[in-house]
Amino acid sequence: MNTLRLLYLSLWAGITWAASFHEPYRPQFHFSPTKNWMNDPNGLLYHDGTYHLFFQHNPYGIQDGNISWGHATSHDLMHWEHQPIALLARGYPQNVTEMIFTGSAVADTNNTSGLGVDGKIPLIAIYTSAYQYAQDLPSGKSVKANQQSQSLAYSLDDGKTWSYYDALNPIIETPAAPYEDQWQNFRDPFAFWHDETQKWILVTALSDIHKLMIWTSDNLIDWTVASEFGPVNAVGGVWECPNLFPLPFKADKTGSKWVLVVGLNPGGPPGTVGSGTQYFIGDFNGTAFVPDADSAYPGNETANWMDWGPDWYAATAWNGLPEDDHVQLGWMNNWQYGSKIPTNPWRGAMAFPRHLSLKQDGEKAILLQWPHQNITELRGKERFRRSWSSLRNGVQDLGPQERLLDIELAFADQGKTTSGTSEAGIIVRATSDLKTQTRIGYDFDKKLMFVDRTKSGITDIDKTFPTIYHAPLTPDEHGIIKLRILLDWAGVEVFGGEGESTLTAQIFPFANATHVQVFSKDGSTDDVSLKISELTSIWS
Ligand SMILES: *[C@@H]1O[C@H](CO)[C@@H](O)[C@H](O)[C@H]1NC(C)=O
Ligand SMILES: *[C@@H]1O[C@H](CO)[C@@H](O)[C@H](O)[C@H]1NC(C)=O
Numbered sequence: 001m002n003t004l005r006l007l008y009l010s011l012w013a014g015i016t017w018a019a020s021f022h023e024p025y026r027p028q029f030h031f032s033p034t035k036n037w038m039n040d041p042n043g044l045l046y047h048d049g050t051y052h053l054f055f056q057h058n059p060y061g062i063q064d065g066n067i068s069w070g071h072a073t074s075h076d077l078m079h080w081e082h083q084p085i086a087l088l089a090r091g092y093p094q095n096v097t098e099m100i101f102t103g104s105a106v107a108d109t110n111n112t113s114g115l116g117v118d119g120k121i122p123l124i125a126i127y128t129s130a131y132q133y134a135q136d137l138p139s140g141k142s143v144k145a146n147q148q149s150q151s152l153a154y155s156l157d158d159g160k161t162w163s164y165y166d167a168l169n170p171i172i173e174t175p176a177a178p179y180e181d182q183w184q185n186f187r188d189p190f191a192f193w194h195d196e197t198q199k200w201i202l203v204t205a206l207s208d209i210h211k212l213m214i215w216t217s218d219n220l221i222d223w224t225v226a227s228e229f230g231p232v233n234a235v236g237g238v239w240e241c242p243n244l245f246p247l248p249f250k251a252d253k254t255g256s257k258w259v260l261v262v263g264l265n266p267g268g269p270p271g272t273v274g275s276g277t278q279y280f281i282g283d284f285n286g287t288a289f290v291p292d293a294d295s296a297y298p299g300n301e302t303a304n305w306m307d308w309g310p311d312w313y314a315a316t317a318w319n320g321l322p323e324d325d326h327v328q329l330g331w332m333n334n335w336q337y338g339s340k341i342p343t344n345p346w347r348g349a350m351a352f353p354r355h356l357s358l359k360q361d362g363e364k365a366i367l368l369q370w371p372h373q374n375i376t377e378l379r380g381k382e383r384f385r386r387s388w389s390s391l392r393n394g395v396q397d398l399g400p401q402e403r404l405l406d407i408e409l410a411f412a413d414q415g416k417t418t419s420g421t422s423e424a425g426i427i428v429r430a431t432s433d434l435k436t437q438t439r440i441g442y443d444f445d446k447k448l449m450f451v452d453r454t455k456s457g458i459t460d461i462d463k464t465f466p467t468i469y470h471a472p473l474t475p476d477e478h479g480i481i482k483l484r485i486l487l488d489w490a491g492v493e494v495f496g497g498e499g500e501s502t503l504t505a506q507i508f509p510f511a512n513a514t515h516v517q518v519f520s521k522d523g524s525t526d527d528v529s530l531k532i533s534e535l536t537s538i539w540s
């Protein structure tokens with residue numbers, strides 16, 4: 001190939017690559033792969049100034065399958081650079097014998113694994129091997145068809161390239177006694193360093209029996225069971241994708257509380273169908289996680305939901321960040337219809353990175369989630385700022401707006417007035433005739449915030465898609481309801497109050513639906529303020 005032709009081809013590839021991030025429904029400030037299928041975030045690691053994002057990925061097509069770890073990197077958690085596939089399914093493309101399911105990554109700064117070479121810090125990924133066939137492995141171990149085991153891979157070039165640790169894999173073949181029979185659904189290892197006990201900790205799920213197993217290790221290779229957790233609270237589906245981390249909490253004598261996050265599929269929050277994420281707040285001493293009495297409920301009727309919408313799942317934590325800079329990333333999709341969303345040539349996006357903190361309410365710790373502060377880097381023009389001492393009954397059209405917005409809406413709780421006002425809020429991605437609309441607001445009587453996507457555009461991908469989703473939200477101490485809304489080309493994320501309640505939903509609106517409207521239903525709403533800022537694309 002001559003140089004000119006090569007130059008021409010790479011220019012052409014560059015142009016199509018850039019252009020390809022403007023397809024209909026391509027998230028503009030949420031991460032998505034260039035092409036093909038993506039599900040869970042994996043191996044989130046901040047190392048040496050770089051945020052690594054690995055993810056469940058099919059290198060071949062737009063459906064779940066051939067699962068490998070895709071890779072992207074960032075320096076600010078906002079703008080991402082796509083990287084070559086990090087961990088390719090074994091045997092791909094001829095005959096996939098082992099898929100690389102969800103897991104985590106750590107930097108082994110003290111070379112506890114002994115896998116470092118020439119002073120190079122090894123990055124260690126621990127993931128689930130999903131074996132397609134009964135087979136004898138290079139380590140001399142034998143596995144059954146459909147067995148799930150935990151394996152290790154390492155990188156000696158800061159995460160660019162990875163080696164499978166074939167000499168010993170899988171490092172954990174089956175669950176410890178008495179749960180050996182759970183070898184088919186044993187997955188999603190989350191590893192982290194526990195400074196107090198100077199040990200590595202690993203949390204794995206025994207999905208079918210709603211249990212987590214907590215392991216400890218000195219070297220990331222040999223693991224010993226320390227404790228188990230569950231079943232408790234929501235058990236309406238398999239347990240998956242656990243992660244465990246401390247957050248600052250002054251009221252506790254250790255200055256921290258621990259948060260345990262568990263994905264469920266199906267069995268998500270009330271009113272949703274499919275995937276959901278619950279959490280527990282409690283203490284962890286290096287061996288056992290003990291939930292606070294007000295975080296674990298007798299029976300299983302109640303749960304703490306991290307997000308009350310249908311499209312926030314498999315969330316996990318960034319390793320390598322300080323305790324007060326805790327960031328979580330969720331998959332903005334749902335197994336109920338994830339394979340049917342109308343996007344091409346990729347399928348699946350990540351939710352916006354969330355900063356997590358704990359608020360003190362007496363002795364109780366309340367989990368707060370908020371869009372990562374670096375969202376300010378994406379701020380474009382302020383489009384609209386207005387307040388109404390009283391917003392009249394009905395809908396007011398604010399005209400067509402940009403399609404990437406950061407919206408801050410606040411209004412007084414109308415719960416105790418005699419005006420009869422039932423709801424207030426904002427409508428986005430609407431046609432002027434309101435035939436297409438996504439309605440986001442607050443129900444004063446039930447004290448619930450909601451997202452109504454029944455008329456949001458393309459809704460027929462699944463019978464459960466056109467639904468109104470609800471999340472509990474109490475007014476603040478001044479009687480004010482606050483909603484922060486991030487609007488992308490294919491979804492909304494709503495943060496209620498200070499972030500004590502969140503609701504994420506994908507939407508697939510028609511191109512002509514660009515109007516924004518405010519509403520007050522069955523009466524007027526007092527002290528309304530609205531600020532709308534444009535957001536800019538992370539791909540431009
Ligand atoms: C997995 O990859 C193989 C080989 O490239 C391909 O034939 C197959 O269709 C792929 N499976 C899925 C579900 O994409
Ligand atoms: C925000 O982005 C800047 C680079 O623009 C980066 O230096 C900084 O670390 C980011 N902040 C956080 C908290 O990650």
Ligand SMILES: *[C@@H]1O[C@H](CO)[C@@H](O)[C@H](O)[C@H]1NC(C)=O
Pocket residue numbers: 095096097133134135
């Ligand atoms: C794929 O590999 C497995 C395990 O070695 C083997 O049992 C199976 O026959 C192979 N399938 C094909 C189509 O080669």
Ligand SMILES: *[C@@H]1O[C@H](CO)[C@@H](O)[C@H](O)[C@H]1NC(C)=O
Pocket residue numbers: 108109110112193195198
């Ligand atoms: C590394 O070793 C130092 C000194 O023993 C210890 O303080 C630190 O916690 C260790 N960190 C990790 C990640 O192993």
Ligand SMILES: *[C@@H]1O[C@H](CO)[C@@H](O)[C@H](O)[C@H]1NC(C)=O
Pocket residue numbers: 111113114115116117118119120121
């Ligand atoms: C890490 O440990 C291995 C095995 O003991 C040793 O060969 C290597 O030199 C050490 N590496 C570092 C600090 O790179």
Ligand SMILES: *[C@@H]1O[C@H](CO)[C@@H](O)[C@H](O)[C@H]1NC(C)=O
Pocket residue numbers: 233234235236237267300301302
């Ligand atoms: C409670 O447990 C029952 C029996 O295991 C299960 O059918 C139901 O879905 C669970 N409820 C929740 C909210 O997880």
Ligand SMILES: *[C@@H]1O[C@H](CO)[C@@H](O)[C@H](O)[C@H]1NC(C)=O
Pocket residue numbers: 285286287288290
């Ligand atoms: C950690 O807490 C568990 C549960 O309370 C307890 O059984 C265990 O002994 C504690 N371990 C240590 C090292 O204190």
Ligand SMILES: *[C@@H]1O[C@H](CO)[C@@H](O)[C@H](O)[C@H]1NC(C)=O
Pocket residue numbers: 431432433510511512513
């Ligand atoms: C908006 O677009 C949709 C789909 O293309 C179409 O059915 C509808 O009539 C349009 N509505 C308006 C008000 O233009």
